[in-house]
Amino acid sequence: MLYIIGLGLGDERDITLKGLEAIQKSDKVYMEAYTSLLSFGLSSDGLSNLEKLYGKPIILADREMVEEKAGDILSEAQHSHVAFLVVGDPFGATTHSDLVVRAKTMGIEVNVVHNASVMNAIGICGLQLYHYGETVSIPFFTETWRPDSFYEKIQQNKNMGLHTLCLLDIRVKEPTLESLCRGRKDYEPPRYMTINTAIDQLLEISQARDEPAYTEDTECVGFARLGSEDQMIVAGKMKQLQLIDFGAPLHCLVITGKTHPLEEEMLDFYRCRT
Numbered sequence: 001m002l003y004i005i006g007l008g009l010g011d012e013r014d015i016t017l018k019g020l021e022a023i024q025k026s027d028k029v030y031m032e033a034y035t036s037l038l039s040f041g042l043s044s045d046g047l048s049n050l051e052k053l054y055g056k057p058i059i060l061a062d063r064e065m066v067e068e069k070a071g072d073i074l075s076e077a078q079h080s081h082v083a084f085l086v087v088g089d090p091f092g093a094t095t096h097s098d099l100v101v102r103a104k105t106m107g108i109e110v111n112v113v114h115n116a117s118v119m120n121a122i123g124i125c126g127l128q129l130y131h132y133g134e135t136v137s138i139p140f141f142t143e144t145w146r147p148d149s150f151y152e153k154i155q156q157n158k159n160m161g162l163h164t165l166c167l168l169d170i171r172v173k174e175p176t177l178e179s180l181c182r183g184r185k186d187y188e189p190p191r192y193m194t195i196n197t198a199i200d201q202l203l204e205i206s207q208a209r210d211e212p213a214y215t216e217d218t219e220c221v222g223f224a225r226l227g228s229e230d231q232m233i234v235a236g237k238m239k240q241l242q243l244i245d246f247g248a249p250l251h252c253l254v255i256t257g258k259t260h261p262l263e264e265e266m267l268d269f270y271r272c273r274t
C-alpha cells in the first residue's frame, strides 16, 4: 500500500487524523522535501518535531531520490505499507501523478489523504477562488536565462478579468555549475524567491511590452508563510509591495483581476497603508 499524505501548510500539527493513522500503520515514511516547506523548515529540529509527533523515523526524499529511487520506494510499497508525505496537499500545485501512475501500473494500492494547499489558503484574502485563471510559476532569472512564458498567461487572465496566483521558485539541492563540470556534486545553498524579487522580474518583463497587462500600479496581494502563526498578507499596488519585507519563506503573490465589491471589502482588511 502506498499512502500519499498531505501535511498542510503550517507545522507538524496540521496533519489530519487520517494522515496520522496512515503514518502510524506504515513500515517506512518518506517526506518529499523540494516543492514546499513547512513553516519551521526542514532543519534537523523541524524534522524531529515531525518524528516525535508522528512516532516514526522519516526519510527525507529530495528531487534526486524521488526521481531516481522511485522504483525502490514502489517495490517496498508492493509488500509493505509505505507513506509518502507532501507539504500542503499532494495534488495542490505539485505533480505527484507520476508516482501514482507508476504505483497503479505495478498493481500497488494507493491511498491519498488530502490537506490544505496554498491553492485554497489564498482564499483568506477574500478574492474568490472561482475568479482565478491559470496559475503561473515564476522562475529565478539568471544572467542568461530570463523566461517570460508566465506573462502571456497573466495577460489572458487579466483579459478575462480573472486573478492570477503566482507561485515563486524554490531551489533546493541544486548542483553548482562548477561541480557539474567536475562531475562531482556540490550543492548551492537553498533559495526561496521573495515577493520583492518576483515583482522585480514581473515588471522587467511587462516594461518591455507596448500595452502591458500589468504595471507597478496594478493591485496585488502578497502572502508569506500561509497557515503559520506569523503568516503575513498585504494588499497593495505592485510598487508598494515591492518595498515590504515579508520575512521568511514561503511567499506567493496574487495579481488581481476584476474585483467584486465584497472582494474589495475583504481586501481592505489587508490594505497597505503607506
Ligand SMILES: C[S@@+](CC[C@H](N)C(=O)[O-])C[C@H]1O[C@@H](n2cnc3c(N)ncnc32)[C@H](O)[C@@H]1O
Pocket: 009, 035, 036, 037, 086, 087, 088, 089, 090, 091, 092, 093, 094, 116, 117, 118, 119, 166, 167, 168, 169, 170, 223, 224, 225, 226, 227, 250, 251, 252
Ligand atoms: C509547488 S507549490 C506548493 C504545493 C503544495 N503541495 C501545496 O499544496 O501547497 C510551492 C509554492 O507555493 C507557494 N507556497 C506554498 N506554501 C506556501 C505558504 N505557506 N505561504 C505562501 N506561499 C506558499 C510558494 O510560492 C511555493 O514556492
